[in-house]
Amino acid sequence: MSLTDLERRYARWMALFYPADYRRTRGSELMDTYLSLAAPDRRRPSPADVADLAAGGLRQRLRAAPGLGAGFRLAGLLALAITTALASWWAMLLALAPAVPRYVPTGPVLLLGVAAWVVWLLAAVVHAVAPGRWFRRVAVLALLVTAGVVPVAMLTGLVRPPLSVLVPQFFLGIVALGAAGRHRWWVRLTPLAAGAVAVPVAVAAGPRYDGYYITAAFTFPAAGVALLVVVTLLALGLAARHDHRGVWALLILLTPIGMLALNPLGAMLHNSGPGRPIVPVWSAMAAAALLVAVVGPALLTLAVAAAGRRSAGGRSRPAAEAYCPTCGAPSNSA
Incomplete structure (x- = not known):
């Protein structure tokens, strides 16, 4: 019988x-x-059906990779902590810098950046008190504000934070959405604690504030290294107990970590000699961002596919058929 x-x-x-x-x-x-649910005259799946297939397929792939869902939550919590620390850092630098160099924009032009940092700090507060639906809503708002800084700057002519600052914040924010869910109270306070730690550091660094570009060139790689060290130690410690969520968190966070390292990566692409610039040219930074945006998700996709094949290979066909074909529940008749 031929398919329609x-x-x-x-x-x-x-x-x-x-x-x-x-x-x-x-x-x-x-x-x-x-x-059976499609209209008789329909020839293509509806957008709602395609979205439902995508969501269902994602759920099945998450189930096929042990620890992946928990890895997303762990990565989200760590990403939210770094996001909050960076937002607190920038907000305090802009508010408390005693002496701002002449070439650093001041006044109302700084409000475009401050708006993004304030919303991310609000997201950390909401995560501490309502880590479910309300946190997701505020986190999505923070992502929209972060992305919206660019078109607003184009329309108003105000100076905005550079893309080398906004892009890492945005990618960290995407992963931070995974922090939504039930956690113990002290775990929910982790992002706020990270933001609080950043305050005295920002106050001490205020007199040496040189603007977004140069400050990010030193701050972001350090934040990326700190995040890499923490998630690697967690992955090793959890793997010793046969818990794979730390490994998944490491793979998920590779892309945000790479975005935090755009300055050194761009400098390597721009000039491999000893005189590499602190802030590389735009084309080198864009190439580094594209490379990170491709390699990080590709590695995660390959890991998920490998875990799915390994999980499928470890199940015998009788075990796979020992589930109800209608509801998916284990069959008691086997």
Whole structure:
């Protein structure tokens, strides 16, 4: 029996989103469900169906990779801590710097950056008191404000923080969304504690504030190294107890860590000699950001795929068939 156009298109989306072992065991049932709900004259899956397939496929891939979901939550908590520390750092530098050099923009032009830092600090506060839905809403707002700084600056002509500052903050913020969920009270206070630690450091560094570019050139790589060391130690400690969430957190955080290291990476691409500039040219920074944005997610995708194949290979077919084909619950008749 030949497949219809609608069936073929559903099959392509299922092959894109769902693991192969899941498609073998429950693919036909999933296809029948979508076909029974589709209108008789429909020839293409609706956008809602495609989004539902994507969400379902993601859930199945998360289940196929042990510890990945917990790794996202751990990575989110660490990313939120660094995001809060950086937001506190920038806000205090801009507010308390006793002597601002003449070439550093002052006055209302700084409000574009301050708005982003304040919303991220608010996200840390909300995470401490309401780490679920309300935190996600405020974190998404902070992401929108961070991204919106660029078009607002273009429309108003005000000076904004450079992309070398906004891009790492944005990528950290994306990962920080994973911090939503139930945590112990002292865990929820971790981002606020990181922000509090940044305050005296910013106050001490205030007299030497040289603007966003030069300050970020020294601060961001240090923050990236600190984040890398912490997540690596956590990964090793948890792996010793056969807990893989630390390894997943490390893989998830590789992209934000790389974004924090854009200055040294851009300097390496711009000039490999001893006289590398502190702030590389824009093209070198853009190339470094593109490289990090490709390599980091690619490594994570390969790890998820490998974990899924290993999980599928470790299950025998009778065990895979020992589940109810309708609800997915373990069958008691086996």
